[in-house]
Amino acid sequence: MVTSASRILATPPAAPVEGIRLDVEDVSHAFQLEGQPLPVLNQVSFSAAPGEFVALLGPSGCGKSTLLRLVAGLEHATAGAVRADDAPIRAPDPSRILVFQDPTLYPWRTVEANVALGLEARGLIKNQRHRVAEALDLVGLTGFESAYPRQLSGGMAQRVALARALVNEPRLLLLDEPLGKLDSLTRITMQGELLKLWQQARFTALLVTHDVEEALFLAERVIVFSDRPARIVADVAVDVAYPRHRGDPRLAELRHRILHLLGLDETW
Numbered sequence: 103m104v105t106s107a108s109r110i111l112a113t114p115p116a117a118p119v120e121g122i123r124l125d126v127e128d129v130s131h132a133f134q135l136e137g138q139p140l141p142v143l144n145q146v147s148f149s150a151a152p153g154e155f156v157a158l159l160g161p162s163g164c165g166k167s168t169l170l171r172l173v174a175g176l177e178h179a180t181a182g183a184v185r186a187d188d189a190p191i192r193a194p195d196p197s198r199i200l201v202f203q204d205p206t207l208y209p210w211r212t213v214e215a216n217v218a219l220g221l222e223a224r225g226l227i228k229n230q231r232h233r234v235a236e237a238l239d240l241v242g243l244t245g246f247e248s249a250y251p252r253q254l255s256g257g258m259a260q261r262v263a264l265a266r267a268l269v270n271e272p273r274l275l276l277l278d279e280p281l282g283k284l285d286s287l288t289r290i291t292m293q294g295e296l297l298k299l300w301q302q303a304r305f306t307a308l309l310v311t312h313d314v315e316e317a318l319f320l321a322e323r324v325i326v327f328s329d330r331p332a333r334i335v336a337d338v339a340v341d342v343a344y345p346r347h348r349g350d351p352r353l354a355e356l357r358h359r360i361l362h363l364l365g366l367d368e369t370w
Contacts, residue, residue, distance in 0.1 A: 203280060
């Protein structure tokens with residue numbers, strides 16, 4: 103297995119990406135289960151400013167990942183509207199990229215070939231292959247272009263998935279628990295690297311996580327959801343400057359507040 107020590111990320115892109123303004127307007131959504139509607143989202147409304155980092159936090163299965171799929175354009179809301187820069191989201195678009203918990207790399211393709219997939223699909227690889235090297239440089243994987251997924255650690259595989267997203271120069275990065283399956287030490291390292299990527303590229307970020315500390319370390323706001331069907335119970339501003347330190351007393355206060363909102367504060 104190829105392993106890699108934590109690295110300082112390379113030089114940022116010459117021109118940072120301008121993030122999308124996202125508006126979720128009174129969105130409700132339901133699935134059909136055995137002929138009956140199963141409500142998943144209940145009148146959810148919030149906005150994210152261009153370049154803002156927002157975390158979505160709530161009980162497992164409450165509908166957070168479904169909301170990401172609506173924002174990605176993979177599904178359409180039962181009611182309400184989702185808008186990017188005031189335009190209705192009706193279909194997927196390369197400016198909005200969804201990164202999943204599993205890296206989902208093609209095992210028969212090298213790291214370089216996996217990262218190039220988006221450009222190939224859009225017919226851009228011939229003229230823009232340099233972006234593959236730039237994306238790999240951003241995530242600290244220069245030198246691993248010829249490696250195969252089976253040769254990578256879990257953290258490195260997730261870096262490849264991030265590079266595959268970044269090569270498209272997304273204006274909105276949708277993160278569905280992208281660090282959820284990593285060991286605790288790798289997860290802490292990747293949180294720092296994800297934060298640096300966002301600070302360099304300035305895309306808008308929407309992160310689904312079950313980890314309160316992760317949400318508070320990364321995001322400028324934490325939106326807390328109820329049980330399914332999800333509704334917003336709080337929109338918490340994380341009023342702590344970057345770089346943040348996990349032992350910051352203010353972060354501890356916010357953690358206790360969020361755990362209280364989730365009904366999990368009795369042991370804290």
